[in-house]
Structure formats: structure tokens, C-alpha cells
Amino acid sequence: MEALALERKAEQNRELKERLLQLKKERNAIILAHYYQRDEVQEVADFRGDSFLLAQKAAQTDADVIVFCGVHFMGESAKILAPNKTVIIPDERAGCPMADMVNVEGLRALKRQHPKAKVVAYINTSADVKSETDICCTSANAINVINSVDSDEIIWVPDKNLGDYVSKFTSKKVIIWEGYCNTHDMLTVKDVEEMRAQYPNAQFVVHPECRPEVVKLGDFVGSTTAIIKYCKESDCKEFIVGTEDGTGYQLRMDSPDKQFHFATKYLVCPNMKVNNLKKIVKCLETMQPEIYVPEDVADKARLSLERMLQVK
Secondary structure: OHHHHHHHHHHHHHHHHHHHHHHHHHHOEEEEEEOOOOHHHHHHOOEEEOHHHHHHHHHHOOOOEEEEEOOHHHHHHHHHHOOOOEEEOOOOOOOOHHHHOOOHHHHHHHHHHOOOOEEEEEOOOOHHHHOOOOEEEOOOOHHHHHHHOOOOEEEEEOEHHHHHHHHOOOOOEEEEOOEOOHHHHOOOHHHHHHHHHHOOOOEEEEOOOOOHHHHOOOOEEOOHHHHHHHHHHOOOOEEEEEOOHHHHHHHHHHOOOOEEEEOOOOOOOOOHHHOOHHHHHHHHHHOOOEOOOOHHHHHHHHHHHHHHHHOO
């Protein structure tokens, strides 16, 4: 019975992939998928990456249509950087709780309290918040971005864990907003210690969105892309992974001879996982849901994203 169900599912996926290829050609569309997406979504993507790489791809593509398989703020960033493209997402419910933890009113109030500070916003923020920001960053380039800013005082939004990590690499005063990633913040020291006892030969690689006491335990700390690169190039054959479990797809592709154990079964972002193959096909058929960003907001937000893209 189970074998039959799997066979049916495989057949359905084959049909969906054929339909997808046909639609991509008809629409001149490109599919961008974040590393935290389901395997079946990453498999059909033209580009897989973290939010930084995908933002760059959106800005550079010749396609007329961008299907962004990630969460809402990523689709917004793509639209801001490629205003003449049509940007659609498979499911508009794919939000980001961390991005929702900072709002324009709160940020403006903080700016009034610290008039000399420059605002650095993690890319995991809404277009409205980006429009109130001096420069954006991702976990991959956050340290370089903060050190590139012409101010000794930085307002950092919204992730307190990444903010804590980044503040250790700068002499600037960093005023940190109290947001966090629900998924990464779940990982505890106890989880890591239990996994280390179980896999004594494994190295622990961890994302700086995790709690500071967890990050401290890392053999390697870095963005999703940095973790993937490190694991690929490392001589170590076994890893305990402290980031979202969708990363496993690329890790296994790059290093089929290595073993990856996720530090807890709860490293799953429910928002990232709402997208699937069927929804990608449907959004290309209907060209909905489409991402819109008001022009005045987009123009201001674009400046902060473009400044980020210029930081080496």
C-alpha cells in the first residue's frame, strides 16, 4: 500500500515538473529557492541560495518573472531590486515572525532616542522597515556592513542573537532590537551537549541566529552559505548542524560521503515549508500571489539594499 502511494506521488511530481518546465518557458520565468525550502522545491530551482545570493540573482536576471520560494520579505527584496519584473510567491502565508517583530513606529522612536546612530537592518525585515534604514545586511556580510558604516553608533534590527554575535567584531556601540528567529532560538545548550555525546567525532556548525550561549559552542559559526561551504571543504566527515533543516539538501548534494545530524528535530521553519511543487505550478499558471511594494517605500528601501550590495 505504502509503495503504491509513493509511486503515485512520484508520478504526480513528474507531471508537475513537466508542467513547470513548460510554464517557465511560456512566462520567461526563473525560480529562486532559499536553502530552507523543501527538497522538492530546491530540486526544481534555477538558483538555490541564502537571502543575499538570491537578492543578487533577482537584481541580475533577464527573466520577466521571478518565482521566489522563500518568505514574504524575500519576495519584497526581489521586487525592490528588480522593479520592472513580476515577482510572485507560491504561498502568501509564508511570512517571517522575526521580520514582524520590528515595525516602523518603533524604529522611528528608537532613531529619535539615538539621533547620531545609523540603522543597520538585517535583510529579514519588511520593505517598510528597510525604507527607514541606512543599510541592510545578511548574516553572510553583517560584520563587513557594520564596519563599513560611517558612524560609531549603530541601531541594529531585528535579531538580537545575530546582533550580539556581530557586536563582538566591531568597536562601534551597537543598540540591539529585541527580535529573534523562532526556529534558531529554539536550539539549546542541552540539545548540543546531548548530540555531542551521541556523535563525539562530529563538529558543531552553527548559525549566529542561535542563542549566544549556543553559538559559543560552535566549531564553526557562519551564515547558511558559509556553513555549507565549510562542511564541503572540511576534512571532517561528520557534522552536527545548528541551522534550519532544509540546508540538509545542499549539504548532502555537496558532500554525499559525509554525515549530517541536525542538532534538534525542531530546526524546521514552518513558514519556509508552506511552499511545495503544486503551489509553484499554480502560482505560475495564475501569476498570483504577486508581490507589490509601493513606489515611495521601494525607492527608499532600494537605497539600503544597494548600499549593502556595494559592500565588499
